[in-house]
Amino acid sequence: VNELAGxxxxxxxxxxxxxxxxxxxxxxxxxxxxxxxxxxIKTHKLPEIAAMQLAAGATGLCCQKxxxxxxxxxHGVRADLLITFPLxxxxxxxxxxxxxxxxxxxxxxxxxxxxxxxxxxxxxRGATAGFVVDCDTGFGRTGVQTPExxxxxxxxxxxxxxxxxSGLMTHPTLPESGPWLRAARDLIAARGLTVxxxxxxxxxxxxxxxxxxxxxxxxxxxxxxGDRRTAAAGWMPVDDxxxxxxxxxxxxxxxxxxxxxxxxxxxxxxxGPEGSVDTCxxxxxxxxxxxxELSEEHGHxxxxxxxxxxxxxxxxxxxxxxxxxxxxxHDEVALHRGGREVRIVPVAGRGLVR
Amino acid sequence: VNELAGxxxxxxxxxxxxxxxxxxxxxxxxxxxxxxxxxxIKTHKLPEIAAMQLAAGATGLCCQKxxxxxxxxxHGVRADLLITFPLxxxxxxxxxxxxxxxxxxxxxxxxxxxxxxxxxxxxxRGATAGFVVDCDTGFGRTGVQTPExxxxxxxxxxxxxxxxxSGLMTHPTLPESGPWLRAARDLIAARGLTVxxxxxxxxxxxxxxxxxxxxxxxxxxxxxxGDRRTAAAGWMPVDDxxxxxxxxxxxxxxxxxxxxxxxxxxxxxxxGPEGSVDTCxxxxxxxxxxxxELSEEHGHxxxxxxxxxxxxxxxxxxxxxxxxxxxxxHDEVALHRGGREVRIVPVAGRGLVR
Numbered sequence: 001v002n003e004l005a006g007x008x009x010x011x012x013x014x015x016x017x018x019x020x021x022x023x024x025x026x027x028x029x030x031x032x033x034x035x036x037x038x039x040x041i042k043t044h045k046l047p048e049i050a051a052m053q054l055a056a057g058a059t060g061l062c063c064q065k066x067x068x069x070x071x072x073x074x075h076g077v078r079a080d081l082l083i084t085f086p087l088x089x090x091x092x093x094x095x096x097x098x099x100x101x102x103x104x105x106x107x108x109x110x111x112x113x114x115x116x117x118x119x120x121x122x123x124x125r126g127a128t129a130g131f132v133v134d135c136d137t138g139f140g141r142t143g144v145q146t147p148e149x150x151x152x153x154x155x156x157x158x159x160x161x162x163x164x165x166s167g168l169m170t171h172p173t174l175p176e177s178g179p180w181l182r183a184a185r186d187l188i189a190a191r192g193l194t195v196x197x198x199x200x201x202x203x204x205x206x207x208x209x210x211x212x213x214x215x216x217x218x219x220x221x222x223x224x225x226g227d228r229r230t231a232a233a234g235w236m237p238v239d240d241x242x243x244x245x246x247x248x249x250x251x252x253x254x255x256x257x258x259x260x261x262x263x264x265x266x267x268x269x270x271x272g273p274e275g276s277v278d279t280c281x282x283x284x285x286x287x288x289x290x291x292x293e294l295s296e297e298h299g300h301x302x303x304x305x306x307x308x309x310x311x312x313x314x315x316x317x318x319x320x321x322x323x324x325x326x327x328x329x330h331d332e333v334a335l336h337r338g339g340r341e342v343r344i345v346p347v348a349g350r351g352l353v354r
Numbered sequence: 355v356n357e358l359a360g361x362x363x364x365x366x367x368x369x370x371x372x373x374x375x376x377x378x379x380x381x382x383x384x385x386x387x388x389x390x391x392x393x394x395i396k397t398h399k400l401p402e403i404a405a406m407q408l409a410a411g412a413t414g415l416c417c418q419k420x421x422x423x424x425x426x427x428x429h430g431v432r433a434d435l436l437i438t439f440p441l442x443x444x445x446x447x448x449x450x451x452x453x454x455x456x457x458x459x460x461x462x463x464x465x466x467x468x469x470x471x472x473x474x475x476x477x478x479r480g481a482t483a484g485f486v487v488d489c490d491t492g493f494g495r496t497g498v499q500t501p502e503x504x505x506x507x508x509x510x511x512x513x514x515x516x517x518x519x520s521g522l523m524t525h526p527t528l529p530e531s532g533p534w535l536r537a538a539r540d541l542i543a544a545r546g547l548t549v550x551x552x553x554x555x556x557x558x559x560x561x562x563x564x565x566x567x568x569x570x571x572x573x574x575x576x577x578x579x580g581d582r583r584t585a586a587a588g589w590m591p592v593d594d595x596x597x598x599x600x601x602x603x604x605x606x607x608x609x610x611x612x613x614x615x616x617x618x619x620x621x622x623x624x625x626g627p628e629g630s631v632d633t634c635x636x637x638x639x640x641x642x643x644x645x646x647e648l649s650e651e652h653g654h655x656x657x658x659x660x661x662x663x664x665x666x667x668x669x670x671x672x673x674x675x676x677x678x679x680x681x682x683x684h685d686e687v688a689l690h691r692g693g694r695e696v697r698i699v700p701v702a703g704r705g706l707v708r
Contacts, residue, residue, distance in 0.1 A: 257494070
């Protein structure tokens, strides 16, 4: 197809012009503040966009699961890869060692068990990989709990064969992250170890990363696509939200109700964090319409506030709530540039949960 | 692999012994009450289980999207298929006509526009298909709004080439559905048309379908797998929940916190309807543990109520909140029988949103 109108619905689309604007803006910010940009591919799961991020100046990429990293290597995307997920078990350790034998990879983890298991697999394979100590600076997910624990794990990692202590990471970067990471850095330096990298993450507060005064690297994913959440937070205008879903009005049972062919299996069930976005997506052409609920394949739209509601059979464009979740629902997306140069590509990283 | 323990995590598994118990119980109910059982494949999206449902006595299958029906045909599952979704647009009409030329299919829809478009495509292809009038008997999604509208649409459909008026459908079957459907049936009969089929749907109230006294068919999907919602509603014991997700504890940052390698991209973000299930899944081995939140790839578990919490590296078994949403996240599932005879199959219907 040459035009988006040639696509059947529902279809997820990604505007590469908007993607480029988003990539450039974030790269400019990082360059200005002397931060390395490590782009998280979990948002788009597309080797094409990963390559664009690298070409624009990203110093590396970030994967949430091992399978995503393998997918990048298989697609010829060679870059410094950080897997920000604790890899547990001998099977994953062996797969990680294979990647390490082929390219430059590191892992973010928080336990001696993971370090020892990966070290054994790397040593057996004769490979070397980086180990970034994952620090819980306040979010309450993974990560060592104190700067002292971070220093202890850094020391242990440094002594293990196959592993190189590569620095610290946290997610998201919170106001309290700065002092925490500085304390850890100083304790580790006192042990005679170099902290190459101090990596903070998360799109919402990305543009304040320099204010912490301690980060050397920014990990971000969502900035590249944008979504209803980022737009609602004032983070980017709707025009720059590159990911959209084209959907058709399949039923108009009453004058106030329109039903779309995009439900939770197309858009995902994600709503906004802390009630910031309490509906299920924004209809670009009908900002007064409210997608108030999703069935698996139906979007339930209240059109009572629309002066001229969408008609049966009409195609509309949805900005989904959460780009990372929406892309992952689709086997393929249509890349385009302002509606032209449409190219359908597989979502190569979709479903790679292991 | 011969055993589930041989699978890496996270991995979705389906116990065919439990599936058979669930299929048999629902078939018995339908046989007892002289209801045709039309099994909805949106829950499992697996031709293997569709074939089991037919072998046990289902008189037909139900698909939510056209692509699911095409998938069944491609996999050699031949059955009376009902697509319970309004098919809009000439592309979908042509695809539907292809199916109609190959086998016995019908569509559920609520508008003259859909009827005319499908009729034109069917006539052009020289094929015939059924048309079931979708009735909104109170749920407020798709469907004609009154018994009079139902009768009008039935009359119109009956006069169109290629289409055969095949009856009425509603979802879900509510207390008020019975009188509504009876009124529509009588109005249609008064026009001299036969109402072959009156089809109600939804697992939660499935076992009360006979009480309405008007249904001839039951459409159900979720009953075959079961999930945290159906178990919480007292609908089936957890033992009969056939779909599970095996997951590993990848981090234990504090004594009260465990992090799993299964997040919303593995389990889906679906919670319970109306707050009935306010957590993100049940850990079978640790019923006192609470999966209180999901990141995309992390399950956040509060283990403070566990006498003996799960250990780092331990594999646990999750009953997800919503089976239909969870299966759809996965490219493959492991079929097994009580943990043995493990067979990995692709989720053939996954992602078929068009």
